[in-house]
Amino acid sequence: MLFKQLSFIGLLLCSLTFYAQDYFPKNDGVQSKNNNYTVFKNATIHTSPTETIKKGTLVVRDGKVVSVGKNVNAPANAIVIDLDGKSIYPSFIDIYSDFGIEKPKRPSGGGRTAQYEGSREGYYWNDHIRAEQEALGSFKYDSKKAKEYVAAGFAVVNTHLHDGIARGTGMLVALNTEGDDASRILDASSGNHFSFDKSVTSRQSYPGSIMGKTALLRQVYHDADWYGKGNVPTKDLTLEAVNKNKDMVQIFEGSGLYDALRIDKIGDEFGVNYLIVGGGDEYKRIDEVKALNRTFILPLKFPDAYDMENPYNASYVSLEDMRGWNQAPTNPKVLTDNNVNFALTTFSHKSPKDFKDHLMKAIKYGLSKEKALSALTTIPAQLIGQSDKVGSLKDGAWANFMITSGDIFDKDTDVYEHWVQGNKTVLKDMSIKNIDGKYNVTVAGKTYELTVENSMEKKPKATLKKGEDKVPSEFSYSDGWMNLTFADGDKQFTRLVSNVSDGLSGKAILPSGAEQSFAASRTGDAKEDKEDDDKDKEEKEITVMPMTYPNIAFGFKEKPKQEDMLFKNVTLWTNEAEGIIENTDVLVKDGKISAIGSNLKAGRATVIDGTGKHLTAGIIDEHSHIAAFSINEGGQNSSAEVRMADAVDPDDIDIYRNLAGGVTAIQLLHGSANPIGGQSAVMKLKWGSSIDDMVLEDKKFIKFALGENVKQSNWESYSRFPQTRMGVQQLFVDYFQRAKEYEDKKKSGQPYRVDEELETIVDILNQERAISCHSYVQSEINMLMKVAESFNFRVNTFTHILEGYKVADKMKEHGVGASTFSDWWAYKYEVNDAIPYNAAIMHKEGVTVAINSDDGEMSRRLNQEAAKSVKYGDVSEEDAWKFVTLNPAKLLHMDDKVGSVKVGKDADLVLWTDNPLSIKARAEKTIIEGTVYFDMERDAQMREEIEQEKNKLTTMMLAEKNKGLKVTEPKKKDKQHLHCDTLETIH
Template identity: 50%
Template sequence: MFKQISTLLTGLTIGICCQAQGTFPQNGAYDERPGRYAFTNATIVVDSKTTITAGTMLIENGTIREVSKQVKIPAGTVVVDLKGKYIYPSLIDLDSDYGLPEVRRERAAGGRQTPQIESNKKGAFGWNQAVQPETDASLLFTPDAKKAEDFRKNGFGTVLIHAHDGIVRGNGALVTLTDEPANKALLNKKASAHFSFSKGSSSQTYPSSTMGVVALLRQNYYDADWYAKAVDKETNLSLDAFNQIKSLPSFFETNDKYSVMRADKVGDEFGIQYIIRGGGDEYQRINEIKATKATLILPLQFPDAYDVSDPWDADVISMSQLKHWELAPKNTSEVAKADIPFALTTAGLKNKADFWKNLKTAIEYGLPKEKALEALTTLPASLIKAEGQIGSLKTGLLANFIITSGDLFGKDNVIYENWIQGKKFVLAPINAPDIRGTYSLSLNNEPAGKIQITGSPEKPEYKIVVQDSIKITPKAILSNELLTLTYQNKPSGTVRLTGWLTGADLAGEGVLPDGSVIPWSAVLSEKYQPAAVKDSTIAKPKETGQVVYPFVGFGNEELPKSETVLVKNATVWTNEKEGILQNTDVIVQNGKITKIGKGLAAPAGTRTVDGTGKHLTSGIIDEHSHIALFTINEGGQTSSAEVRMSDVINPDDINIYRQLAGGVTASHLLHGSANSIGGQSALIKLKWGASQSEMLLPEVKTIKFALGENVKQSNWGDIVRTRFPQTRMGVEQVYFDHFIRAKEYSNSWKKYNAASKKQPGVAPRRDIELDALVEILDSERFITCHSYVQSEINMLMHVADSLKFKINTFTHILEGYKLADGMAKRGIGGSTFADWWAYKMEVKEAIPYNAALMYHEGVTVAINSDDAEMARRLNQEAAKTVEYGGVPEEDAWKMVTLNPAKLLHVDHRMGSIKAGKDADLVLWNTNPLSVYARPEFTMVEGTVYFDRKKDEEKQKSMATERERLIQKMLGDKAEGKPTQKPQATQPRMWHCEDIVGVHAEHEGTK
């Protein structure tokens, strides 16, 4: 015995001598032990692909020394026999704010504050407070004992932390969850760079939208590149810091599937492959998500069932909410099935204790366990280039591991201990006595009922049964073999029993409510029999409904495909010189119109549609629309020419389907009217269920300008008298100022490009706002201008004449009849309402003959909607010009088809029925200008996206699917599972003047 102790002390002494000394002094005598342990006879899961049975792991000084079946254990080593137990690497979370100060946003009393145009941050930093690359998480980090304990209980040993504040969030730090000081917990002070689409605590007015966030981030990348090369430049500590972190692994936080794709698009522009934290709905667009080639970080947030016991409450829940509730647990399995690399995070969980419950649910829904382990260990370690420190159980790595009772993902698995940097944290007793069973209880040597002990050996659950029916749940404390039970014995008071194990039984003393001390005992009458454990080695997905595209009501389980179609004997409105053709056939192949004529023979495999008594037209083109967008205004600055509506396209907007039902096949998505110079517009085809990129026509380059009350913020109140311009005179100066600067900017690039052919030099700073204005000057981008009043319209035409740029279209233009001759002379089109006015002072002189008077002056006139509801009836809006002004029917129809195509410079492929043009066609049941007209089908590029007969079938199947999901939710409630109160969501019906904060943009879109 003495020899064993001597050997142990010798080993400890050697360990002390060999251990590196820290730089922190300690007060008093201390003994730093080497922490040499050998864990033997364990099932050691080295990583997701390697497992050693009956293995040994040797650790020393916080590091793994050896892992194998045969390990030579040095003298003086503490040996821990783990027969029947498992060892796994401790888990890693890559999205945490552990140990960092809480982010707080200052808000003015009463909810409104004077607009903050410039940054309030002191020092030589960048101009926008939402861009904070100088934030260093390692300098803000202070260990948090409570949060560390919560993480450790779930098996985590390491977290990547960063300040969750702003668009550019600075660098992250890799820290362990030890209870040692920060200098020992910090593994890598500059491990990562972090980005998001959230302004965070910044109260600056810009950016006020997601598209503004994208533009600001893009500009920051260009500025940083210029700053790194420029010689004569300002000092900018933010750009200095940005250039230091941009080579680090870059993480981008998003909150939904479309944000994932948006972030990846930014990364592609600058050659960066972001690691993207998703929102848990990636399964809804899995092919597009895979195409990004991004590694994802996935939350395990699943919505509770809705309480649908009240049918009226059930009615307010959208189809997408119902289906997401059922399918959200499948997200990780669908991502895994698509072979998309991913890590898992606890981020987003209100209660960290839900992590394992939700992870096991994900496994039940098909997530392979080896993928789950990889997502929590080796993959996150490799993403932050820390695989040489953490993530597996290999020689030389940190001794970060957990000891479990069995399979980490097993139903009844218990994590006994979490070792971090070689330090033990006990979570549950590793050799707890198994006292489960049914006992006969005696108090004061008299029978008193039964004690039933269930649960697990480590966490027993107790019930005291008296009189065969009354069940009492006592408070219980089991420490080693000592048990204390406390319970209420009504009406007399509290009974306290303390006892110990004697063999298989329990005995001890108790104190009754009157203070008397009595003996008590519990004799085991029936050993606990655990339920048979199902084989959980293979995940078996649960049955669920299908994903639909888009993920809303009226979505398609399978996307429609292009067809070869022959429409026979229809009245064909060609919009060409042939005019309206009676009893005519049209053939569509490969998305194009191929033949027009009588008695056409159908190619093989053609679907024939009888058009007798029906009218075939080209699809309606809405020249001014705000559907299918997450936001429409970037109102933070006078000019937002740098923002792009293509960055915020929302393919899930039900208005796409509704407008297809009204014969619309294309929509020109405009920025709102918050600024004199708005954002870059987007033209989309209404391909219901298609992706953003499939809908977009990127070659169409337009931009929104605005005049009038909105741009000078007339109705915003006195508190907002800050942003220029505040008068109509100021609006004129905005145009002069910006275009003069654009000319100077363009000249600087021309000089640079000419000089660089002879001798390379430093390029001018790229300005993406001025880039758009230069495109206007070069006739590559076309202006659509929000306008009402004659004087202002004349003003902008004068500015354009002076600075040599062209106005393409005046939209609204309700006083266009006053100056149609000037518009026609300059080749400016007019896109107007048929009879929508009297909603503000600017439209008080509108007349119903406006469109007709402009038409008669030779202006190319379009009738637009500017409204999601009106767009479904644009055929009737066009018909009003026949009534008000005597416009011929064919020319009236062109106002919603060919004329918008001309204004958008796409009439070579859209707007009429002509061989070679896109097969964007609508088959109407009668004359399309009739109030009784309705589409039988609407086709975009040869694919039918709306079919009236199939629409009826969809409505029936939706009702069936809806009731199935409601019944499933009712079943969950009956089983006692948590529920949430239904919350109604409605699609946002955007209008020109609408402005919402960045955080509110995605609300109500499903």
């Protein structure tokens, strides 16, 4: 710590020394400082993206703009540069980089067990919160990288240390290759940075998931507020930095669309106006992005086409990935069209020089040049609070500008010079002319056709013909001089040399050694007009595939709408006292079940013939892990503070597959990595809708777990408590007691530190949040019921509970429900006593029983899983059907709205082709609140359309390869199905 402080002080003193040298120079000999004016006249000056001066004048002195305008007089003794026919543009700004910052290194070594505690004293308890970091303390000017930025048009970058979730402050640096750090550093604390990436310098295990990282940030803000009020007796340098930096620009790096939505929620909760570093896929849900009302920092790293030549490899490429290649370049235009403000960044590119090609592609796909320029100049300057100094050419601003041959966004435009803080970097000699074209060259009475291409590049290309015959030749062009040597048939060489300032004519040295003049006249462009026309036509004929909701295979062309419908002559499984009613009608209006009976009138409702078909309530999966980016936050023995709603993946194809199996709602549960898991997300599977439209916010549940997983029997972990089943019990008691004491303090009126974890457990004690507990053996089932009773609440549901049949009477007495497997057993030691009669025995004892999946494949066949209880236990068909409809609805406290077909309830319905318990039954239509989200006929049509679209995109990708453009080798990607014990994250 002391070493770090001394290092920082040393850097600061060095910076002060630099400044001191400017104003208090040493008397060490004759010194002179260039105070001359430099005047650039007759240029087309783009002072800003919206203001252009024709034949304008720019005056620069001491690295700053003195004046700019149409009628500006050159000061006496000024250096005057005539830029007639040339343009001046303000330099670009990149406000998201790690320029000059050494990349942090992962520590070596480490044991076989995880690190659960923080490793730093005097800082926040979690190593991944590093708000005290300052870019200035680890900055070293990188001249090589600076030249790459300058060549790409950038004069200023905002840089910071890319390490940790809270990353500390950045700094704004001018890329003045001739200056020093004192003049280059425009702002030593230019913004406060965040990300969802852990620090590579720490092995601390928490947080290990996206919901854990989100929860940790929420707690940081609570803790900073508590600390700022003087309630912590010890010093915490991290929380001090959080509070000190809160009024700065706040920049949060995301990795894609759904990170942006999470960032927005954190910002809304704590009143933070984040600038969001996007992922380039915002176009996929532009309505939701627009509604955020946030500003983005936008990368332009577009995906390459896939190599589709090998049909076997091509089959690995999903329609989602193919569309990503096709649609991603439209992202900047889509954001512009929807008035979403953004700056552009080179972030995600290996080198700044790659940036221009992607920028040109974005322009080709519809991004306006004016918007491109503003996103690289005035917008980033405004976002970083430096509009008066950078981003435009106005009096008093830094002299950061480029001199070009024309429109800076035309592919053939040359950038001659780039001036940063008044210091010139020559990129191309602007005195040298572009001589691309076709010429008739006459020498010694003979006429030849000379074609010159790429004359402004390092390796220009030229061909010489006499008539139709190609003449062997050597060509060079540099420093304004052209040299051409050729042999016309007899290996006798003729040499031509020309200074091209006044045209392509000069001296010819003949094979005899005699000298004479030669003349050349330009006859046309180097490439045929037809080729240019074909290229222009090709560029105009860009085909962008239409979006769907969600934007993957089986997404809807238009979001499905609620409709009134009348089912005629169905066999209705009511799950109510009426039981199963044959040949009846069901009317759906405004998303609700409006009427049940015979000969109902349709009115304006769509009539659906249900003859020979069965209509039921939608299946509800009480224990699901589909539609999630991650399942477990196992970095601590309790993760009550994390929310599965922060990890929802609304584009998971398993949602559609579940709809095809008649599933309309799920409880997305945390995994079983720890005794106290995370908060559930109860969801309706509204395919193509937003996360907010899917998640039912009023349903409050949490995952608890018992047994092998939580005591880490198979993890080889020996450092995290608990390690035994006895320890699990003690952990519950400890947390419930802490929560009681926490609530007592809240009620007392005393100041208290908001603890997201204990707030959740208080909700459990008050029976405002219900427990769904992963369980197997009877001893632990009894244990948790006794612990709950000792704290005056009850457990809501035991899930898995494969020894439930042993304690069904006690479960009935406690009032707990059961959500179990139909016939899974013997997959680990504590499942050895599982039997297929479990559900039936608990049901007959009076326990509310549900059959769940815990598996993305089984979840779409829950109708068949329910049917097994008819065979194993002689449960009636109606009661077995309730195991996957009404009973899980009761366990999830939503049976007032779903789970049965009753007038007034939500129209969450499934029309089956056969008895729903039959292996022959298929879901013909799956409906949620009167909206059809799955339809067999539409599904068949979409399958054909998907193949047609893939064929079109394949053809387009093959064409990319034929043009010689970069392509990516396809790789097989198997879909990961998440389960209770899945520790990996797919975020």
